[in-house]
Amino acid sequence: MAEDIIGIDLGTTNSAVGVVESGFPILLADQSGARITPSAISYINCDAHEVGKVALRSRGSGSIVVTSAKRYMGRRYQAVKGDDFCVPLVAQDDGSVGFQVGESIVSPEQASSEILKHLKKVAEHQLNREISKAVITVPAYYNDAQRNATKLAGEIAGLEVVRIISEPTAAALAYGLDKLDESSRVAVYDYGGGTFDISVLEMKDGVFQVISTAGDTLLGGDDIDEAVARWACEQTNDLEYDQLTTEQRERLLDESRKLKEALTENDTAKLQIPFFRAGLNINIELSAEGFDKLIHTEISRTAPYCKQVLLDAGGDVDKVILVGGSTRIPAVQRLVKKVFGLDPDVSQHPDEAVALGAVIQGGMLSGALREMVLLDVTPLSLGIETLGGLMNVIIPRNTTIPCKAGEMFTNAVANQKSMRVRVLQGEREMARDNWELGSVDVHFSPATKGQARVGVQFSIDENGILQVLTRDVETGKDTILEINSAAVDVDDENVEKMVSESVDYAFDDMAERVFTEAKLKAEELLPAVEAGLAQVGEEMDEADLNLIRDAESEVKEMLKQEDANLLKKAVQKLDKATEHMAAILVEKAMEAALMRKLEN
Ligand code: ADP
């Protein structure tokens, strides 16, 4: 297998990472389930301590928190001195800008490398393999020094940066616009947390080129938060936004952001902060309409840049796509429609599109995506449910069609007369988490447990029709279930959802499978041990018996505790403890057989 190349959106406010997994670009979630990581680093005694949400939360509790480091990548101190930033800006020996973090100086590349290191870890943890290569996105306007600084940050994090691509290009890839006709033009409107970028791309010789770009590095969702916070102060007697302490301001801005985000999906939302200040509770409500009015001036600031890029590009565009969390605001979408005279394409997650594009680019470079496009394959695994509710895969995902595969199953209980074969599709370990395509009852002649044998064969023809043939081996009787193209035609979104869920839940799923398998084994072993003891227990010595009794009660205890690994260990122990007994049983059986022979 080719080596993975992860894709990273190293954003000013938020960052994200993903990879092409079994032919599909997906974003990877951290241990708390989040696919978006705030670009924040907390330092304690000058050491980078935490990254992301945890770092943000530690503000005001003794650590120094750096956010928006991206603004200073590859910049000269002279060009930025005097900026209002979360930590003091200082000049480094080579004239570049540095951050004063307590006693030490941290470069923007070092700070960014902490975020990259964190994302690398998230990917390695989710995929359970080492990662050493990445594609990282940068703003279209980044110059050479800024691009090199981004590369350097990657290297410090232990990543070979195989390519730097521009954010609008990545977004266009995520929207699948790489299939547009020659000389088609796309505008990418990117309204993030701290910056606004607008670019026009043109398709030339099958690749995108940025033909004009404009924007404002100090215009973003943060300003909307501030507008809301100032409004909140006006609504509350006795509050002056400019008189607030740093902590009060941060708290109010946090709540303002929550209010803003709630208003993209609700008609009204509340901003409540009890005990904001001695004797003062904030409790106000804002309607979506009121919000639109409040931010009208702010969001309208993006319009002149749009007109500028269109002018620079020399004409209209065929498509407009939206990127950046702030484009979730309905009023922003209306503004874009008005300025461009086009309905914007909102088919992708605005805050994930750039990362997804980086992932796609990585997949194209590693070869992981090419395979997918060329072959007609099963998009998801196909199998049947087996004992304990487990998924038993018969045709794995990404198998080229036509194809055929089968397996033999036996009855789980004695004198069972039929077995239900449930045909499943999906990547999860437990049957219930996959999708059922159909089911059939197979009848067979009653037999003792494990005696009846049923063959199940899956075959998919070149039209994608799945045929499930089940056969009672004893009578040779066949049952055929035909499933139309559902085995092959699954829309991309559902496939992506299934695959990314299987990665997200990989750990829990595996634990449940291990537990179920160990439980089935235990349920088989326990009665067998009892039967064996009844037969030969008296001939065994006390030490052996104690060993078995101990192991047996441990298995019973672990069944109650529902811990997969402990149960597995206990079952293995019981298996081992009964080795001697099993030998005696075998000996006995052979003796009996020999006796029968002699008697005849
Ligand atoms: P960047 O590319 O600058 O790192 P993002 O694209 O992640 O940033 O955008 C972050 C901004 O998007 C923040 O200001 C955040 O509050 C805003 N945002 C996220 N979700 C919503 C929402 N539902 N409504 C309004 N703004 C949102």
Ligand code: MG
């Ligand atoms: Mg961004």
